[in-house]
Amino acid sequence: MDTSQLLKGVLDLAVLAVLRDADGYGYDVLRRLRAAGLEDVADASVYGTLRRLFAAGALTSYVQPSEEGPHRKYYGLNKTGRDLLAQSTKTWNHFADTMSVLLLEKEAA
Amino acid sequence: MDTSQLLKGVLDLAVLAVLRDADGYGYDVLRRLRAAGLEDVADASVYGTLRRLFAAGALTSYVQPSEEGPHRKYYGLNKTGRDLLAQSTKTWNHFADTMSVLLLEKEAA
DNA sequence: GAACAGTACTACACATTGCGGAGTACTGCG
DNA sequence: CGCAGTACTCCGCAATGTGTAGTACTGTTC
Structure with missing residues (x-):
């Protein structure tokens, strides 16, 4: 089955979550997400999500040169981002609980 | 927050789940979903999902007249539908588990 | 009985968002 | 030099949930 549709609306949340503990740049966020189990996330999706969250005012951004490749655009949570993550x-969680109940086998008559 | 994006790709699953126990028609499926906690589901989404699942060969369909209003188009799971539901x-579940882990506070240093 | 709410469905255009592919650019290795 | 890995951007596409409008039938209310 295709997991790409499941990510809709949840990728924002996942990105915010991996940025909670430390700032990160796009390529790094991508690796963290994949390491966390979201192996099918595409790179363009992550970059797009970071730009969207930044445009929404949830992230700070600063560019740092790297000695091992091109520059890196770091992103970090600000207050809006932390509030958004919490909310x-x-x-x-509420949505997932609702789905869990719905998916329970109603064996007991 | 907007829950509509969370539904992407999950509405199929929710609809299959409510049809698991008994056949139902669109308006009825809509009520069952809302009763189950998915209160923001729009009617057009449900009708569209039912048509899509039927087109995909996961549902059977038959029309029955009603004495309390217009005709009703009933849908029911066939083998393909039950397999799809299980899969x-x-x-x-796997996706939800992954997200749960990701969202856990990493309090312990 | 005309108006209206509730039921039940269809069709269409639209917004969001994740994805694929192409392109740019820098570093380091063979 | 070519190629892989890193790092990012841009563009167009596809999937899917939503809003709005429209049709149609039943029962209630003024």
Whole structure:
């Protein structure tokens, strides 16, 4: 099955979550997400999500040169981002609980 | 926050789940989903999903007249639908678990 | 009985968002 | 030099949930 549709609306949350502990740049965020189990995330999706979150005012951004390759554009959570993460986490948990109940086998008559 | 994006790819699963126990028509499926906690689902989304699942060969369909209003188009799971439900449930559970881990506070240093 | 709410469905255009592919650019290795 | 790995951007596409409008039938209310 295709997991890409499941990511809709959740990738924001996942990106915020991996940025919670430390700032990160796009390529790094991508690796963290894949390491966390979201192996099918495409790079363009992550870059796009970071830009969107930044445009929404949830992230700070600063560029740092790297000696091992091209420059890196770091992103970090600001207050808006942390609030968004907290709120989205609640929404997600509630939604996931609702789905869990719905998916329970109603064996007992 | 907007829950509509969270539904992407999951509405199929939710619809299959509510049809698991008994056949139902669109308006009825909509009520069952809302009763289950998915209160923001739009009617057009449900009708569209039912048509899509039917087109994909996962549902049977038959029309029955009603004495309390217009005709009703009933849908029911066939083998393909039950298989899809089982498979999608697994995918969803795995995905939800992954997200849960990702969202855990890493308090312990 | 005309108007309206509730039921039940269809069709269309639209917004969001993840993805694929192409392109740019820098470093280091063979 | 060519190629892989790193790092990012841009563009167009595809999937899918939503809003709006429209059709149609039943029962209630003024």
